[in-house]
Amino acid sequence: MPQNYLGEFYSFLRFPSVSTDDEYKANLVECADWLVNKLGSIGLATQLVPTRGHPIVWARNKHQPGRRTVLIYGHYDVQPPDPLELWDSPPFEPVLKDGYVFARGATDNKGQILSHILGIQETIEQNGDLPVNVHLVIEGEEEVGSVSLPGFLNENRDALKCDVAVVSDTGMIARQTPTLSYGLRGVTAMEIKVTGPKMDLHSGVFGGAVANPITALAQLLAILHDRDGRVAIAGFYDRVKPLEDWEREAWRKLPVDGDKLILEETGVPQLFGEAGYNSIERIWARPTAEINGIGGGYQGKGTKTVIASHAFAKLTFRLVPEQRADEILELAKAHLRKNLPKGVTMEITTGHSGPWYITDPHSQLGEAAQRALRKAFDREVALIREGGSIPIVSQFREILGIETLLMGLALPDCRAHSPNENFPLENFEGGIRLNKAVLQELA
Amino acid sequence: MPQNYLGEFYSFLRFPSVSTDDEYKANLVECADWLVNKLGSIGLATQLVPTRGHPIVWARNKHQPGRRTVLIYGHYDVQPPDPLELWDSPPFEPVLKDGYVFARGATDNKGQILSHILGIQETIEQNGDLPVNVHLVIEGEEEVGSVSLPGFLNENRDALKCDVAVVSDTGMIARQTPTLSYGLRGVTAMEIKVTGPKMDLHSGVFGGAVANPITALAQLLAILHDRDGRVAIAGFYDRVKPLEDWEREAWRKLPVDGDKLILEETGVPQLFGEAGYNSIERIWARPTAEINGIGGGYQGKGTKTVIASHAFAKLTFRLVPEQRADEILELAKAHLRKNLPKGVTMEITTGHSGPWYITDPHSQLGEAAQRALRKAFDREVALIREGGSIPIVSQFREILGIETLLMGLALPDCRAHSPNENFPLENFEGGIRLNKAVLQELA
Numbered sequence: 039m040p041q042n043y044l045g046e047f048y049s050f051l052r053f054p055s056v057s058t059d060d061e062y063k064a065n066l067v068e069c070a071d072w073l074v075n076k077l078g079s080i081g082l083a084t085q086l087v088p089t090r091g092h093p094i095v096w097a098r099n100k101h102q103p104g105r106r107t108v109l110i111y112g113h114y115d116v117q118p119p120d121p122l123e124l125w126d127s128p129p130f131e132p133v134l135k136d137g138y139v140f141a142r143g144a145t146d147n148k149g150q151i152l153s154h155i156l157g158i159q160e161t162i163e164q165n166g167d168l169p170v171n172v173h174l175v176i177e178g179e180e181e182v183g184s185v186s187l188p189g190f191l192n193e194n195r196d197a198l199k200c201d202v203a204v205v206s207d208t209g210m211i212a213r214q215t216p217t218l219s220y221g222l223r224g225v226t227a228m229e230i231k232v233t234g235p236k237m238d239l240h241s242g243v244f245g246g247a248v249a250n251p252i253t254a255l256a257q258l259l260a261i262l263h264d265r266d267g268r269v270a271i272a273g274f275y276d277r278v279k280p281l282e283d284w285e286r287e288a289w290r291k292l293p294v295d296g297d298k299l300i301l302e303e304t305g306v307p308q309l310f311g312e313a314g315y316n317s318i319e320r321i322w323a324r325p326t327a328e329i330n331g332i333g334g335g336y337q338g339k340g341t342k343t344v345i346a347s348h349a350f351a352k353l354t355f356r357l358v359p360e361q362r363a364d365e366i367l368e369l370a371k372a373h374l375r376k377n378l379p380k381g382v383t384m385e386i387t388t389g390h391s392g393p394w395y396i397t398d399p400h401s402q403l404g405e406a407a408q409r410a411l412r413k414a415f416d417r418e419v420a421l422i423r424e425g426g427s428i429p430i431v432s433q434f435r436e437i438l439g440i441e442t443l444l445m446g447l448a449l450p451d452c453r454a455h456s457p458n459e460n461f462p463l464e465n466f467e468g469g470i471r472l473n474k475a476v477l478q479e480l481a
Numbered sequence: 482m483p484q485n486y487l488g489e490f491y492s493f494l495r496f497p498s499v500s501t502d503d504e505y506k507a508n509l510v511e512c513a514d515w516l517v518n519k520l521g522s523i524g525l526a527t528q529l530v531p532t533r534g535h536p537i538v539w540a541r542n543k544h545q546p547g548r549r550t551v552l553i554y555g556h557y558d559v560q561p562p563d564p565l566e567l568w569d570s571p572p573f574e575p576v577l578k579d580g581y582v583f584a585r586g587a588t589d590n591k592g593q594i595l596s597h598i599l600g601i602q603e604t605i606e607q608n609g610d611l612p613v614n615v616h617l618v619i620e621g622e623e624e625v626g627s628v629s630l631p632g633f634l635n636e637n638r639d640a641l642k643c644d645v646a647v648v649s650d651t652g653m654i655a656r657q658t659p660t661l662s663y664g665l666r667g668v669t670a671m672e673i674k675v676t677g678p679k680m681d682l683h684s685g686v687f688g689g690a691v692a693n694p695i696t697a698l699a700q701l702l703a704i705l706h707d708r709d710g711r712v713a714i715a716g717f718y719d720r721v722k723p724l725e726d727w728e729r730e731a732w733r734k735l736p737v738d739g740d741k742l743i744l745e746e747t748g749v750p751q752l753f754g755e756a757g758y759n760s761i762e763r764i765w766a767r768p769t770a771e772i773n774g775i776g777g778g779y780q781g782k783g784t785k786t787v788i789a790s791h792a793f794a795k796l797t798f799r800l801v802p803e804q805r806a807d808e809i810l811e812l813a814k815a816h817l818r819k820n821l822p823k824g825v826t827m828e829i830t831t832g833h834s835g836p837w838y839i840t841d842p843h844s845q846l847g848e849a850a851q852r853a854l855r856k857a858f859d860r861e862v863a864l865i866r867e868g869g870s871i872p873i874v875s876q877f878r879e880i881l882g883i884e885t886l887l888m889g890l891a892l893p894d895c896r897a898h899s900p901n902e903n904f905p906l907e908n909f910e911g912g913i914r915l916n917k918a919v920l921q922e923l924a
Binding site: 223225227234235236237239240241242243244245246247248249250252253255256257258259260261262263265267296300304305306307308309310311312317318320321324325326328329330331332333334335336337338340341342343344345346349350351352354356379380381382383389390424425426427 | 666668670677678679680682683684685686687688689690691692693695696698699700701702703704705706708739743747748749750751752753754755760763764767768769771772773774775776777778779780781783784785786787788789792793794795797799822823824825826832833867868869870
């Protein structure tokens with residue numbers, strides 16, 4: 039790897055491009071300008087697209103008819119560095135230690151997107167052109183929900199017409215294990231508010247004669263699951279596609295012990311989940327009902343003898359193919375209403391939904407991605423799904439009509455979003471090779 | 482009623498003797514000094530007893546051997562007046578409207594204790610002496626848990642030796658209905674903390690493979706009761722004394738519709754409680770398990786897809802004769818431990834306990850109290866119990882070995898602790914008559 043690559047990586051990392059905090063607005067613009075210059079210098083036609091939030095960097099090579107068109111997506115914004123005191127070195131002063139670059143954004147996503155840029159640069163330097171038509175779209179709002187991206191995609195739908203998206207913003211299942219993520223869970227949200235008396239009551243003066251809203255809420259939440267960890271909402275699993283045999287077998291052969299990993303990372307006293315599935319299957323391929331928050335009554339120190347007027351809980355459901363968010367919300371509402379304890383009323387507010395995603399890793403595009411990953415890392419490719427949701431993948435499908443190849447370069451211990459975020463140089467170099475290989479394979 | 486009584490009542494009410502806020506410390510001392518002067522002026526030997534907090538006013542007539550000794554208790558401290566904007570007139574500028582005096586402390590407890598003082602004054606003016614030996618103990622820390630009172634009682638146990646305590650700091654069941662409260666519920670407290678992962682987890686990345694502490698806590702809290710509102714802890718009711726027939730009958734004849742009152746006051750959609758009892762029985766004579774507060778995970782606006790590291794709930798149990806607080810806590814702990822869902826750990830912290838209280842309204846002292854109430858108000862006496870706890874009653878029993886006659890003068894709509902607290906002059910005058918009658922009857 040040429041020595042100036044590391045210098046460029048450091049320059050990119052030094053911008054405190056924290057999108058969640060308006061204080062950094064100018065830093066995001068500076069960071070985007072740096073990208074525009076960089077992309078222009080390697081021969082791409084580049085523009086800075088203003089949005090209501092932070093600008094989008096959009097670069098293209100000279101498109102030629104008859105070639106595949108590939109959209110490479112990344113983001114230059116980063117998470118806030120707090121808590122600062124837990125960093126071993128300042129978050130925006132990158133340092134190299136034992137082959138790892140430590141800085142906010144090193145993995146998420148500056149290291150990964152820069153490796154693609156440098157791969158493009160090398161290909162152009164060596165061949166004078168890329169083997170495919172390329173759109174590079176690098177946004178500055180990924181950490182705040184990619185709010186401007188759908189508008190950008192819609193407005194430029196024709197210009198952005200392409201065959202596939204390539205994204206390196208997910209994880210490698212283990213070090214030196216090239217990984218293709220071909221599925222994501224969806225998500226949908228609701229909030230439950232249970233109300234009893236019109237004001238908080240003295241539990242001595244009224245206790246026993248009125249229903250306690252916290253008790254009622256607990257009784258509702260307790261029957262979201264059976265004791266075997268299955269969601270107990272009638273119809274919840276009706277549309278769930280069973281895991282395919284090849285998937286279960288492939289996942290069992292992965293070079294990770296999912297159960298052990300989760301025990302160690304989370305520190306839970308024991309694993310718990312839906313009977314009949316191991317941890318990896320539970321996270322990647324099974325739907326959930328999670329209570330993300332609960333509150334009601336007195337939460338301060340000591341005791342306050344009060345019967346709360348109301349209590350609330352925030353829920354999200356993780357969805358898998360072929361579940362439908364709206365239907366799940368309706369089933370959940372019906373379940374809660376049917377089981378509402380006496381003496382209280384309930385309000386349910388539904389939140390936003392994001393669809394699940396699945397693509398066939400054995401499709402023509404999927405096989406090309408696998409060949410590229412093998413070529414770049416010289417190892418067998420891990421085919422995985424992930425438990426989280428990545429909204430841009432759905433946006434690419436819905437707005438541009440394309441599949442996304444998720445070829446992540448983040449290691450499990452990269453500490454994205456946490457202090458001491460880091461990215462190994464071997465993955466930085468691997469990313470450069472991967473970009474060259476995937477454009478070649480997709481050509 | 483002599484006109485200067487109202488002037489003295491107003492003077493007493495004008496002291497902002499808010500014990501919960503150190504800012505008012507000097508006002509409490511001024512208020513106590515006013516009492517010392519007043520009690521001295523009517524011929525009682527009075528002293529101001531310093532404590533770590535606010536001083537106690539202690540006054541005696543000249544005790545004579547062979548007479549009954551009566552301790553009359555009250556407090557000169559008041560609740561904070563907030564929220565100020567909800568008062569129709571300033572809380573420390575008393576006004577008379579339609580026969581009611583409006584001011585903070587009007588009912589709780591200045592109006593009630595002053596009526597006793599004026600009763601004593603009238604008796605001394607008329608007879609030169611009281612028919613019994615009297616201790617007047619008026620503390621300044623009732624609204625902050627009477628923290629100094631047990632020390633005062635213990636230090637002066639011999640000097641305070643007496644036969645019975647008389648307290649007007651509870652309620653009348655209805656207007657013009659003299660009321661003797663002969664029972665109180667006890668209380669004991671615990672806090673439950675359920676822990677799963679060592680830190681908050683992303684519910685996409687881990688959801689499904691680890692137990693959710695909020696779900697586990699809800700499942701625990703849901704089985705505190707059965708669906709009929711009975712506490713489902715094994716052994717919880719073992720020591721509960723059944724309601725006596727005369728009590729149920731007496732309560733049914735009270736001039737109040739308890740169910741209707743509670744529906745109106747609380748605004749609950751319907752009453753709910755232990756099957757087989759009406760609201761008054763549930764509150765006065767049946768034990769409860771109440772969740773006073775719950776918290777865990779994300780409680781802000783919108784959605785955060787997190788699996789919380791832990792969740793907690795604050796519980797209190799209201800206890801009735803002959804339940805024992807320590808035993809109930811142990812039964813509850815055993816119940817929770819036995820039912821702890823998989824995948825989480827639990828810590829239980831127990832809080833302080835206050836015992837229940839019951840005295841026989843048909844004892845010699847009880848009958849004397851009833852005669853005095855009848856004499857003062859010329860109506861049949863309501864014999865009631867109350868759902869709350871009054872720690873001083875237990876302290877009098879434990880430290881001085883005496884029963885307490887709870888002869889409250891507060892009306893249901895007196896707004897004690899709330900804006901627009903008020904006390905009717907008819908109860909002020911009734912309290913003066915009551916004091917004269919009860920000292921006579923106890924003689």
